[in-house]
Amino acid sequence: MALSDNIKGAIYMSAAMAGFGFNDMLVKAATKTLATGEIILIRGAISTLLIFLLALHMGALRPLKTVMHPMLALRVLAEVTATFTYIYALGQLPLANAGAILQFLPxxxxxxxxxxxxxxxxxxxxxxxxxxxxxxxxxxxPGPDGFSIASFLALACVFAAAARDIATKQLPQGIPTVFVTLMTSLAVTVGAGIFIQPLGGWHSPSITDVTLLGLAAVCLMIGYLALISSMRTGEISFIAPFRYTYMIWALALSFLVFGDLPDIFMLAGCAIVVASGIYTFYRENRRRTGLPAQSLPHAPH
Structure with missing residues (x-):
């Protein structure tokens, strides 16, 4: 594969992480005035509409009975769990800390x-x-001075998201990615509506709140589309480490928007998680290709 394709894939991946970073920042800003349930409901309604229009344009709609495929049902359930736990945690933790825990996902x-x-x-x-x-x-x-329920939920989100990704690997090729995304977004939105009272109830959102969540939905869509484009453009072994550019955005936005400064433990832990993830990508590619280490493409520092 031409190097230019890998570079394009890396750019798409970096753009996806920027989209997710700004989505998280906007959602966290909304948690100052809105409860978890209504944040998910409002953002989900906007996202579902946007994804539906995209799926309609692409001819990717399928019969609803497709959702009954066991792996798609598992993926939807795991995504609902991941979304609820992460958004709650995001409201309680600094953006950079929540994002750093999420980097354990690979x-x-x-x-x-x-x-x-x-x-x-x-x-x-x-x-x-x-x-x-x-x-x-x-x-x-972990410990009486550092651990919180929000930290536990952020970690629970990681394992729910891992179940989602594993289920995704088992989906039949005939189910379009956009349709999977649409059904997942719809389920998250409906779930938020059903459980809105346990998730904090409904408080009349202001125009500012709706604008924040509308922008978050757009950023989320950009993130998903760029992520799909990256996977279809470059070699996974080359582009996967660029997933960690999310932390650049998370650290920068956490400081610039919320004034949060990471402590030494957070920075050290994040460095270990990122290094471990990159090494795992490297070993997986070497196992799959059987190539010696020096012949593998290297991501820039």
Whole structure:
């Protein structure tokens, strides 16, 4: 594959992470005045409409009975869980801390694939998973002075998202990506409507609140579209490490918008998680291709 395709894929991946970073910043800003349930409901309604129009344009709509496929149903349930837990955690934690915990996701997917799909994982990647989890512990600082329910929910979001990604790998090729995204967004929105009272109830949103969540929905759409484009353009081994550019946005926005400064434990934990994730991508590519280390493409520092 031409290097230019890899560069394009890396740009798409970086753009996706920027979209997700700004989405998280806007959602966190909305948590100052709105409860978790109504944030998910309002943003979800806007996102679902946008995705529906895109799916209609692409001819990607399918019969609703398609949702009954076990892996699609599992993916939808896992996404609902991940969304609810992450948005609640985002309202309680600094943006950079919540985002840093989420960077454990690729390692959690590797762990889940080994345990449930029987994919081979060597001792080096097991070591990277353990190191990454140690990094997460540094970020959440378990103990009476550091641990909180929000930290636990952010970690729960990671494992729910890992279940979502593993289920996605098992979906039939004939189900379009946009349709999967549409059904997931619809389920999240309906779930928020059903459980809106336990999730904080309804408080009449201001025009500012709706604008924030409308922009968040657009950023989320940009993130998903750029992510799909990156996976279809470049080699995964080259573009996957650019997933961690999310932390640049999370750290910058956390400081510039909310005035949050990360402590040394958060920075050290984040560095360990990111390094472990990149090493896992490297080992997976080497296992798959059988190429010596020096012949693999390197992401820029």
């Amino acid at each position: 390692l959690a997917v590797t762990l889940g694939a080994a345990l449930f799909l029987r994919e081979p994982v060597g001792w080096r990647r097991w070591g990277a998973i353990i190191a990454g989890f140690v990094g997460v512990l540094l970020i959440i600082k």
